[in-house]
Structure formats: C-alpha cells, structure tokens
Amino acid sequence: MPTLLLGPLVRSVEATSAAVWVETDTACQVRVTAGDVEAVAPTFAVHGHHYALVIVDGLPTGEATPYQVHLDETGVWPLPDSPFPPSVLATMDPEKPLRLAFGSCRTSVPHDAEGNATHGVDALRAYALRMAGLSRSDQDPEGQQVRWPDMVLFLGDQVYADETTEPMREFIASRRSLDEPPWDELKDYDEYAHLYKIAWSDPAIRWLLSTLPSAMIFDDHDVRDDWNTSLTWRRQMEATSWWHERIVSGLASYWVYQHLGNLTAAARAGDALWQRIQAQDGAGELDLGPELDAFADRVNEDPTAYRFSYVRDFGTEARLVVVDSRAARVLEPGRRSIVDDVEMAWLDEQLTGGFDHLLIGTSLPFLLARGLHHLEAFNEALASGVWGERAARVGEKLRQAVDMEHWAAFQDGFAEVSDMVVSVASGERGPAPATVTFLSGDVHHSYVSEATHSRRRQKEGAAPLRSRVIQAVCSPIRNPLPRAVRFGTAFLSYGVAGPIGRAASLSTRVRNPVLGWEYLRGPWFDNNLATLEVHGRDLRMWWARGVVHDGQHDRPRLEQVADITVREQASQHSRTGREDETGESGQPGTAQRQGATSG
Structure with a gap:
C-alpha cells in the first residue's frame, strides 16, 4: 500500500477551490474528498520521489470543509487517533476582512529543553498548538471564539541548506563522507527532500500546514548564505566542484515543495511544467526529473526565463x-539590480491603486534600519570601485562577511521601487490605498517602520503622500540572533549609526533616497509569528511568541509580544496622531488581549 510521507499541505486557496499537496512513497492515485466534492490526481516523480497537487474545485465560498486523503483506495489522512481537530479546506470569501500570518527563518531542531535552549521556542509550533486547542494563552478571554488566519505567508528560509542540524547531518553521513565537499551542507535533490521532511513532519506543524493555506518565497538559506550577493560571490561558487548540482537541486526542489503550491488557477494555466504534469496520458507515472533539472539550470543562468514572484488579490x-x-x-558591474528588467516591469504593473491595502511581500526588508541602509549603500559604492581597486576588494570582503546584500545594497532597484511606491501612495496609479505595506523577514529581528517623503523632497514642496507607507518585519520564527549580535543590531537601529551611515554613503556620492523613514516600534528579537488584520481602511498587526510554562517544553503557550494599529490618515493631506497607533510591548493591555485571539 502506498504511504503518505509528507503533507497534506493546503496551498493556493480561492473562492471555490483549494490545492492540496502531498508526497508519497510510490506511484499512486491521490484522492481528496471534502463533503460532496472529490478530486483525483496521479503522482509525478522527481529523482525517485513522488508528488501530487490535487485541485479540489466546487467547494462552498468562504466555508471550512473537513477533508480526507486516500492513496489509491487507502485512507491516509486524517491520521488515526490524532489529538488534532479535523483538517479543513477553507475557501476565501472576498467579503470577509483578510487576516494573514507571516514570518521567516525557521530552523528544525527538537522541541525539547535542549532545542529550546539553543534555538528558542518554535513560534509556528506554539501557534499551531493554540489553533488546535492543545495549549492556551493567559491572554485569552474566557469564552471568546477564536478566528484564525486565512493564510500564512512564509518569507524565506523555511529550510537551511547550509546550516544543517544533527538529524540532517546523520542522513548526509549515511550517504557520503562529511569530510568531502560540500561537507555537512546539502548536495543533491535527495538531501533536499529529506530536509523538507524534517522541517514539516512534526505533528503540530504537519497539522497546521494541513489546515491553514500557505504561500511561500525563498531566501538565501534555502540555497546558501549570501546567495547571489555579487558577481564575485557567484564566480566563487561556480568555481567549486559542487555548486552546480546544489543550485539545480535547490531550485528544482523549491519548485516542487514551495512554488508549485503558490500558483493560482490562472497562474497554473500558464506554467509549462504544470501543464506537462496535467498532460500525463495514464500510461505510467510521469518522470519530471530531467525536465525540472533543465528548467532549474536555465533559470539559474537566465533569471528572466521564469518568474517566481506572484500576486494574489482579495x-x-x-x-x-x-x-x-x-x-x-542582475549582478553585472554597472547594472546591479535586485530584480531583473523583466521582473521589474512586472512589479511595476502590479503596484497599483484601487485597493484598500497594497501588501508587498519580500524576504529582504525594503526599509532597513537607517544606519544599516546607508552602510549597505556605501558598501555597494565601495565594492564597485568608487575609491579604487584596493578599496573595492575590501568592500567585497565586507559585503560577504556581514551580509550587506539587501535592497539597500542594490541602489538602482531600491530607487526604482521607491518611485513606484511614491507614485501609488500619491494617487497617480488609481485611488491611493490606505496603506502600502512591505512584509519581510531575513534579519532575525522584528520591527515596524513608516516612510514618507525624504526631507529633501519635503523642502521641494512635494505634496504629502495619501497612503501610509509601512515596513513590517517578522523574523525569526525559530532562529534567534546571538546576544552579542543583537547589541550591534540595536546600535545600528538607533542613535548615531544612522547619521554615520549617511555620512559614509554621501562620501561615495550615493544618491539621496526619495523616502525617509523612522521606527514606529522595535526592534525586538523574540522568535515570533506575526498576524496582519484588515479593519476596513485600518491595518492591525500583532506578533506572538511561544513561552514554556511549568517545564512543558512540548506544550508552549502563545504570548503576544507587540501590537500596532496603522490607522488611515484623517484626510489625504494630514496624518492622525500616533498616540492610538501602538500598544505597549511585552505587557499587553485589554485591547491587545482581545486582538491576539478574536476577530
């Protein structure tokens, strides 16, 4: 009998349909039943692994329907004697206010005293236990019905291909020597498949992903630290004996495990690999491996060949x-850009008005702490040779050593997107949204910033923006910074680091940004998961962490860390006061207690 190895994961969900992803141990037919609706799909193979994405259509709009999974004729989900509630397919209701969870950076180590001591409590797992009713929070109002998110957005580093845990190293050692390249880092597709299995197999996480729709995007550790930082970095990787197999395996496995489920029905219709899967003739299981490897190789060489970015409208x-x-x-000297020309043109088309809230998910924060931003801009100029070849070599070493490779380190792209945002927020692309909000991760600390016109543009008489421009970061879910690094991050977030960084960037004639920004809240360094709630033209976001009580490391409670409401401007020419925008961090008041759990 076929066995369910991983999943089910509920992925792209629309008004009447849901995509259910599974991995099995052999070729089979995967059948999903939800009420009176049934859908069947055959598995496809990649390097000896077997997958299916089952599209369940005809579901009731805006309702949650319990479902079951069968492989051939064998029922495999829900698991027998599971302590978790029935998994459901919850379709989207365009009339219901959006609630979206988001976060990034999650390592997979045991959820015991040792694992929590080294990596902190897994905020995603604490969230899952609270959703399932298997733990509670001291902040829960008695008898209050809980409304949970409509979906969760993972903003990168769901798996760490370069910083492996003991279970992953044991698997690698069973296949090859850890004393040979790439040592204890991932080498091929089989190792990626095992890494995803470790990341998604914990019973609480598995249940969460089986009932809460998810969207995903990669960051560097999904492939390797500093992935595509610079042309020098890329050439260093390409000179190794193992990089080509690593990048092909990383992109191929990402398409299978993460990206395929991001696609809506319209996007799937235009995806050549998905159409190949759909065209299976029933003569046997499709082996997609060779085509997928060729696809990954092509995308690595030419980023314009495929778009991993995507859009969802609510x-x-x-x-x-x-x-x-x-x-x-794009990494060539003289035309560095964080996204290529084709991708930038697509992004330009998507950033329009006419929505109450324009949300932009990008793994790397668009608006860093100002000190960090200016230092990265300075470093890019230095590494490009503005002070000569010797200084350029120093700049490149610094860039790789301290991860200076965010949006700020690609000034041309940063400036172009900044202009787009100003255009949207000024009402030049249709009715201005109440907020233009960047959702990000990566930096292993969380904060909220707000941007408006830079001082230069204000002096030039630029009309105030009609939208509030917000940067919200939630990182990590489980991978905290060492305390010494936290101190450095806090220094670069406050105080004199901003002016020092700006002076450094000016010394290399880095252009003045059209936006200026400041913190509304943060930074804080907890493992946490954030939730965004739309309240008409207002936007509320809260962050929650897992806390161990009475030594119950396997049953952490969910506790709120921070809470902020971004209110629509009182008029298009003035801003509301901020006294009602933020709650107190750490010790929540009544509004925070209610907001943490109620709709």
Whole structure:
C-alpha cells in the first residue's frame, strides 16, 4: 500500500477551490474528498520521489470543509487517533476582512529543553498548538471564539541548506563522507527532500500546514548564505566542484515543495511544467526529473526565463504582491539590480491603486534600519570601485562577511521601487490605498517602520503622500540572533549609526533616497509569528511568541509580544496622531488581549 510521507499541505486557496499537496512513497492515485466534492490526481516523480497537487474545485465560498486523503483506495489522512481537530479546506470569501500570518527563518531542531535552549521556542509550533486547542494563552478571554488566519505567508528560509542540524547531518553521513565537499551542507535533490521532511513532519506543524493555506518565497538559506550577493560571490561558487548540482537541486526542489503550491488557477494555466504534469496520458507515472533539472539550470543562468514572484488579490480590500529578491538578481558591474528588467516591469504593473491595502511581500526588508541602509549603500559604492581597486576588494570582503546584500545594497532597484511606491501612495496609479505595506523577514529581528517623503523632497514642496507607507518585519520564527549580535543590531537601529551611515554613503556620492523613514516600534528579537488584520481602511498587526510554562517544553503557550494599529490618515493631506497607533510591548493591555485571539 502506498504511504503518505509528507503533507497534506493546503496551498493556493480561492473562492471555490483549494490545492492540496502531498508526497508519497510510490506511484499512486491521490484522492481528496471534502463533503460532496472529490478530486483525483496521479503522482509525478522527481529523482525517485513522488508528488501530487490535487485541485479540489466546487467547494462552498468562504466555508471550512473537513477533508480526507486516500492513496489509491487507502485512507491516509486524517491520521488515526490524532489529538488534532479535523483538517479543513477553507475557501476565501472576498467579503470577509483578510487576516494573514507571516514570518521567516525557521530552523528544525527538537522541541525539547535542549532545542529550546539553543534555538528558542518554535513560534509556528506554539501557534499551531493554540489553533488546535492543545495549549492556551493567559491572554485569552474566557469564552471568546477564536478566528484564525486565512493564510500564512512564509518569507524565506523555511529550510537551511547550509546550516544543517544533527538529524540532517546523520542522513548526509549515511550517504557520503562529511569530510568531502560540500561537507555537512546539502548536495543533491535527495538531501533536499529529506530536509523538507524534517522541517514539516512534526505533528503540530504537519497539522497546521494541513489546515491553514500557505504561500511561500525563498531566501538565501534555502540555497546558501549570501546567495547571489555579487558577481564575485557567484564566480566563487561556480568555481567549486559542487555548486552546480546544489543550485539545480535547490531550485528544482523549491519548485516542487514551495512554488508549485503558490500558483493560482490562472497562474497554473500558464506554467509549462504544470501543464506537462496535467498532460500525463495514464500510461505510467510521469518522470519530471530531467525536465525540472533543465528548467532549474536555465533559470539559474537566465533569471528572466521564469518568474517566481506572484500576486494574489482579495477583492478590492487587499492585493498581495510577493517579490523574488534572490533568483532574479542582475549582478553585472554597472547594472546591479535586485530584480531583473523583466521582473521589474512586472512589479511595476502590479503596484497599483484601487485597493484598500497594497501588501508587498519580500524576504529582504525594503526599509532597513537607517544606519544599516546607508552602510549597505556605501558598501555597494565601495565594492564597485568608487575609491579604487584596493578599496573595492575590501568592500567585497565586507559585503560577504556581514551580509550587506539587501535592497539597500542594490541602489538602482531600491530607487526604482521607491518611485513606484511614491507614485501609488500619491494617487497617480488609481485611488491611493490606505496603506502600502512591505512584509519581510531575513534579519532575525522584528520591527515596524513608516516612510514618507525624504526631507529633501519635503523642502521641494512635494505634496504629502495619501497612503501610509509601512515596513513590517517578522523574523525569526525559530532562529534567534546571538546576544552579542543583537547589541550591534540595536546600535545600528538607533542613535548615531544612522547619521554615520549617511555620512559614509554621501562620501561615495550615493544618491539621496526619495523616502525617509523612522521606527514606529522595535526592534525586538523574540522568535515570533506575526498576524496582519484588515479593519476596513485600518491595518492591525500583532506578533506572538511561544513561552514554556511549568517545564512543558512540548506544550508552549502563545504570548503576544507587540501590537500596532496603522490607522488611515484623517484626510489625504494630514496624518492622525500616533498616540492610538501602538500598544505597549511585552505587557499587553485589554485591547491587545482581545486582538491576539478574536476577530
């Protein structure tokens, strides 16, 4: 009998349909039944692994329907004697206000005292236990019905291909020597498949992913730290004996495990690999491996060959644009860009008005702390040779050593997107949204910033923006910074680091940004998962962490860390006061307690 190895994961969900992803141990027919609706799909193979994406259509709009999974004729989900509630397919209701969870950076280590001591409590797992009713929070109002997110957006580093845990190293050692390249890092597709299995197999995480729709985008550690930082970095990788297999395996496995499920029905219709899967003739299981490897190789060489970015609309209430800020980079000297020309043109088309909230998901924060931003801009200029060849070599070493490779380190792209944002927020691309909000991760600390015109543009008499421009970061879900690094991050977030960084960037004649920004809240360094709630033209976001009580490391409670409401401007020419925009961090008041759990 076929066995369910991984999943089910509920992925792209629309008004009447849901995509269910599974991995099995052999070729089979995968059948999903939800009420009176049934859908069947054959598996396809990649390097000896077997997958299916089952599209369940005809579901009731805006309702949650329990479902079951069969492989051939064998029922495999729900698991027998599971302590978790029935998994459901919850379709989107365009009339219901959007609630979206988001976060990034999650390592997979045991959920015991040792694992929590080294990596902190897994915020995603604490969230899952609370959703399932298997733990509670001291902040829960008695008898309050909980409304959970409509979906979760993972903003990169779901798996760490270069910083492996003991279970992953044991698997690698069973196949090859750890004393040979690439040592204890991932080498091929089989190792990626095992890494995803470790990441998604914990019972609480598995249940969460089986009932909460998810969208995903990669970041560097899904492939390797500093992936596509610079042309020098790329040439160093390509000179190794193992990089080509690694990047092909990383992109191929990403397409299977993460990207395929991101696609809506319209996007699937235009995807050549998905159409190949759909065209299976029933003569046997499709082996997609060779085509997928060729695809990954082509995308690595030419980022314009495929777009990993995608867009989701939630009626006129919100548009979510998720941007690939890793694979689409252009690294040639003189034309560095964090996304290529084709991707930039696509992004330009998506950033429009007419929505209450324009949400832009990008793994790397668009607006870093100002000190960090200016230092990265300075470093890009230095590494490009503005002070000569010797200084350029120093700049490149610094760039790779301290991860200076965010949007700020690609100034041309940063400036271009900044202009787009100003255009949207000024009402030049249709009715201005109440907010233009960047959702990001990567930096292993969380914060909220707000941007408006830079001082230069204000002095020039630029009309105030009609939209509030917000940067919200949630990182990590489980991978905290060492305390010494936290101190450095805090220094670069506050105080004199901003002016020092700006002076450094001016010394290399880095252009003045059209936006200026400041913190509304943060930074804080907890493992946490954030939730965004649309309240008409207002936007509320709260962050929650897992906390161990009474030594119950396997049953952490969910506790709120921070809470902020971004209110629509009182008019298109003035801003509301900020006294009602933020709650107190750490010790929540009544509004925070209610907001953490109620709709």
